[in-house]
Amino acid sequence: MNHKLEIRGVTKVFRSEEGVITALKDINLEVKPGEFLCIIGPSGCGKTTLLRMIAGLDYPTSGKIILDGKEVRGPSPDRGMVFQEFSLFPWRTVLKNVEFGLQMQGIEAAKRREIAKKYIELVGLEGFENHYPHELSGGMKQRVAIARALATEPSILLMDEPFGSVDAQTRNILQEELLQIWQQTGKTILFVTHSVDEAVYLADRVVVMSARPGRIVECMNISIKRPRKRTSVEANVIREQLLKLLITEHKKTGII
Amino acid sequence: MNAQIRENLPGLGLLIAVILLWEFMAGYVIKNTLVLPRFSAVIFSIYMLRHLLIEDVAISLLHFFIGLSLAFLVALPLAMGMGWSPKIFRAVDPIIEILRPIPPLAWIPIAMVWFHLTHYAAGFIIFIGAFFPILIDSYTGFRNVPKVLVETGRVLGCIDDKKLIKYVAFPYALPFIATGTRVGMGVGWMCVVAAEMFGVSESGLGYRLFQKFYFLHQMDYVVAYMLVLGLVALCLDRLFRYLVEERLFKWKRGIVKG
Numbered sequence: 001m002n003h004k005l006e007i008r009g010v011t012k013v014f015r016s017e018e019g020v021i022t023a024l025k026d027i028n029l030e031v032k033p034g035e036f037l038c039i040i041g042p043s044g045c046g047k048t049t050l051l052r053m054i055a056g057l058d059y060p061t062s063g064k065i066i067l068d069g070k071e072v073r074g075p076s077p078d079r080g081m082v083f084q085e086f087s088l089f090p091w092r093t094v095l096k097n098v099e100f101g102l103q104m105q106g107i108e109a110a111k112r113r114e115i116a117k118k119y120i121e122l123v124g125l126e127g128f129e130n131h132y133p134h135e136l137s138g139g140m141k142q143r144v145a146i147a148r149a150l151a152t153e154p155s156i157l158l159m160d161e162p163f164g165s166v167d168a169q170t171r172n173i174l175q176e177e178l179l180q181i182w183q184q185t186g187k188t189i190l191f192v193t194h195s196v197d198e199a200v201y202l203a204d205r206v207v208v209m210s211a212r213p214g215r216i217v218e219c220m221n222i223s224i225k226r227p228r229k230r231t232s233v234e235a236n237v238i239r240e241q242l243l244k245l246l247i248t249e250h251k252k253t254g255i256i
Numbered sequence: 257m258n259a260q261i262r263e264n265l266p267g268l269g270l271l272i273a274v275i276l277l278w279e280f281m282a283g284y285v286i287k288n289t290l291v292l293p294r295f296s297a298v299i300f301s302i303y304m305l306r307h308l309l310i311e312d313v314a315i316s317l318l319h320f321f322i323g324l325s326l327a328f329l330v331a332l333p334l335a336m337g338m339g340w341s342p343k344i345f346r347a348v349d350p351i352i353e354i355l356r357p358i359p360p361l362a363w364i365p366i367a368m369v370w371f372h373l374t375h376y377a378a379g380f381i382i383f384i385g386a387f388f389p390i391l392i393d394s395y396t397g398f399r400n401v402p403k404v405l406v407e408t409g410r411v412l413g414c415i416d417d418k419k420l421i422k423y424v425a426f427p428y429a430l431p432f433i434a435t436g437t438r439v440g441m442g443v444g445w446m447c448v449v450a451a452e453m454f455g456v457s458e459s460g461l462g463y464r465l466f467q468k469f470y471f472l473h474q475m476d477y478v479v480a481y482m483l484v485l486g487l488v489a490l491c492l493d494r495l496f497r498y499l500v501e502e503r504l505f506k507w508k509r510g511i512v513k514g
Contacts (some may be wrong), residue, residue, distance in 0.1 A: 083407070085402075090508075091428070104412055
């Protein structure tokens with residue numbers, strides 16, 4: 001078996017007082033080791049739900065999620081997650097935030113300090129170890145969150161619109177840094193975004209999801225050579241195609 | 257340092273002005289110690305009563321700490337349970353909502369019957385006064401832990417409830433617990449005086465002020481004790497802020513203080 005992650009016939013139904021909502025319908029997806037996969041789709045298409053189920057924070061109503069040959073049953077440090085909202089523990093310094101997962105594994109203080117420092121360096125925040133989150137900018141906070149997610153050496157990194165709340169300039173810089181980290185660590189990355197530009201710049205493959213109930217409408221390989229140029233003709237052609245698909249899906253939601 | 261003095265100058269000036277006005281009004285306008293003793297007489301009384309004062313402050317502090325520590329020890333675990341588990345909350349909330357609006361002083365007869373004239377009787381009233389602020393604020397802290405922090409914790413291997421409370425909920429709730437405790441201390445101190453005044457005790461600041469000095473119409477002594485009551489509360493509050501807020505909440509600096 002050479003799939004890192006397999007999603008087999010996953011359906012997710014939410015039951016609430018307002019009724020039954022099918023968030024995801026029969027999702028099938030395979031992710032190769034070391035692949036950078038982006039998931040895009042209109043708001044409410046269940047892309048975040050899919051990521052949360054892989055993280056083990058939600059459970060599929062039916063179907064299976066298999067990581068490294070084992071079925072996912074709840075959260076575990078073998079899946080790192082970066083949330084859209086700022087998720088640093090405000091009472092912990094940068095260093096202590098990055099150490100958190102290691103501390104939970106019972107790794108001794110000196111060792112986890114050493115590991116944490118390595119990842120802080122990887123995201124370019126050396127010198128900020130003893131700062132508290134409120135002293136950092138939005139972009140720096142997300143860098144710490146990435147370092148923290150990587151520190152436990154997860155087998156896959158899940159990112160839920162991680163750069164959604166930083167400004168455009170910072171966003172571009174963070175994207176480049178993430179690509180460098182990806183190349184250095186060889187991690188498999190699943191990246192949810194609503195930005196076509198972001199997906200085309202980052203991904204090996206883009207999965208386009210439909211409006212609710214979320215299904216996969218298209219899997220598109222992005223074979224543009226790296227390092228990519230945001231403004232290249234090839235990138236524009238792919239962007240065009242993806243945007244067309246998305247607009248069709250958007251129209252179905254009736255929101256436009 | 258100089259700038260700090262300059263900043264505080266208006267406050268200090270007004271304080272001195274009020275004291276002078278008080279001295280003047282008492283000495284030359286009202287001329288009746290029963291209505292308003294002179295400031296100088298009050299300060300002199302504090303000096304005269306210094307031995308008794310120390311004894312009474314000690315007793316009142318004893319009552320205060322019995323009540324406060326008990327309130328803290330009971331309220332904190334309960335707040336933790338209520339904030340973390342909706343089941344516990346639903347079970348306990350009705351009792352709390354019924355007991356909370358009862359003024360602490362209404363418990364004085366019960367305190368006397370249950371504990372007689374011991375330090376625990378006064379301690380009990382202070383317990384009642386301090387308990388609810390500590391409980392409600394701490395509960396709010398535990399309840400409002402952002403979901404994303406809990407989920408981050410879980411993804412990073414902090415999975416069972418015990419660990420989540422220890423590493424995520426408790427640190428998050430600490431500032432709320434501190435605020436509740438500070439409010440509880442304030443209410444508790446008010447209860448000290450009232451409990452002692454109404455005869456739950458045969459010593460302490462409130463007892464002396466009301467049962468002795470007031471009945472003897474020694475108003476300069478009464479006001480002397482009033483000032484001391486205020487000063488002790490101020491010191492307690494400052495001490496708490498110095499010990500807890502300054503040290504524990506480095507991470508909040510900048511959020512609170514701008």
